[in-house]
Amino acid sequence: MRGFLPKGWMLRQYRYDKAAGYKKPVLLFLFSILTVQQMLAQDSLQSQKSYPSTASLTLSPGVIKKRVTGVAIANVVGYGAILVGLNSAWYADYPRSSFHFFDDNAEWLQVDKVGHFYSAYIESRASMELWRWTGISRKKRIWLGGLSGLAYQGALEVMDGFSTQWGFSWGDFSANVAGSALLIGQELAWNDQRIKIKFSFHKNSYGDAGLNQRADDLYGKTLSQRFIKDYNAQTYWASANLKAFIPESNLPAWLGVAVGYGADGMFGARSNIAKDKEGNITFDRSNISRYRQWYLAPDIDLTKIKTNKKGIRFLLTVLSAFKFPTPSLEFSKGQFKVHALHF
Template identity: 20%
Template sequence: MNHKKTLFCVSLSTLLFTAPAFSQVLPPPQSAEQTSASETGWWNNLPKEKKALYANAAAVSFVTLYGFADWDYGSAGFSFAHEGWFEKDSKYGGADKAGHFWATFALSDAFTGLYKHWGYDSHPASSYGAFSAWAVQALMELEDGTSKSQGFDWADMTMNTIGALTSVLLERYPDLDRKIDFRVEYAFNTKINGIFDDYSNMYYAVAVKLDGFDALENTWLQWFELQGGYYSRGYDTTELAKERDLYVGVSVNFSKLFRQHDYQKTGKLLEYLQVPYTVPKLHDKLN
């Protein structure tokens, strides 16, 4: 995944999370008998299966058109890439692989919420949502294979698959979901191209939310979380030496804080996006 694709996935996830259809923000959909005449537009009258079909077709069309316009799709014959995993001599030091996991996970959750709002039960919604996100990412990867600067990478597809399956897992086990988040943080460490446009400014983390534990949810610890993460530096710029780091840190649970003040959509987004510079970090540089 290159930088522009990271930006695309962040934007698409944000759009779905903040859309009126996001099921955890709005009340459940009304029955046909409850729907007022003012709400009976052509879209509201569509069955949920057609809504899902059109949503996927729109996403696929947008990816394809945008890819040909800005990602040089179709500029070469189909080829494979071997970018590596998290090795020091891999293309991005593994940050791109963490990005694939996070992006597919976030898209899966977003599609799942959309499908639940349209009337799907939780289990089929999570399965369909994960497949939709995985399909969008798979399409990007296949079309990367026609780009002279990219190429199809099986490692990227592996991380996409793990991200989608993780979304299903957390949807099926709510008690686990209330304990952990997967986040990306952008910090302005070095000037390259802009927000969400370079791995040398990104951190990928797992956040353990203390309010997810019954013994702590009514104590002052409910407002805090523990984080462990990974990042690479210098792989996309000559301004920094190449390095890969693990880190641990403590942060305020901003998602909970915003929800408490009735900013539900912002609280939901902050399960996936970390507020910059809010995690004091202890670093361990890898060889």
């Protein structure tokens, strides 16, 4: 996540609250591109399948050129507008500095780093589908799309680097690289995303007035705020499509298995103690264990469900970035636990 000032936990908490939300407009913009353009790409593929004799038919150079121009403009204008908006809404309110680094690798039990991995992957996937639709060559759309996610996230990291309140995080950058690399590697090897990175979330009630107040202050009160910021309630998944890896099997094309990661017990970036600007302790729940959670669960690859209905295809594509609720097996604190339904 974003870097924090080293002085004062209350100030650190406030900076976190301000910065955490900027991922949302970026992901919404890019994922909307993904859903619309994947529909267009699927329409093109469906047309070719309807006419076997023209299966190798490609778009004319003129059409490709127009689509490339449109996609380039959409990327530059759309993402440029987001960066200008973020600068005005967040960074402009805080002092600037020379470019510097910040080490936040020990924060949030690295759930935030997995979030960066997910963000870069989804953004790369969105951009790649845009370039697929243009009709350019396979390798071009893979590299242009895959590196776009890294570029999108990298621009935000650079902006952090020039802000006094934060700093360029090598941990975040490395997670961004890994997310884009996973997209590129799978496309080059299989021309498919056999392993999709997904996200799930559940609304936490902490069962204690003091903890609920701390969660409200730290993660927000509304469901949308908690969705973005509550790391205790987030799970990130690597979902593998079984049929893709075992093509000779009779397994359904949509069946998958997912490995998930999350954490719980976090009421601060590094510890469950908060201090004000003067160093006075304002919150101390160091008695609460901060721990990692690992999950194993069946999954459904919604993109493999066949339908000719554009609206349903659109919905399935949107939902493919999220883990389908299923039972799960959790391993944490040295013990196994079964969940009847995992969100």
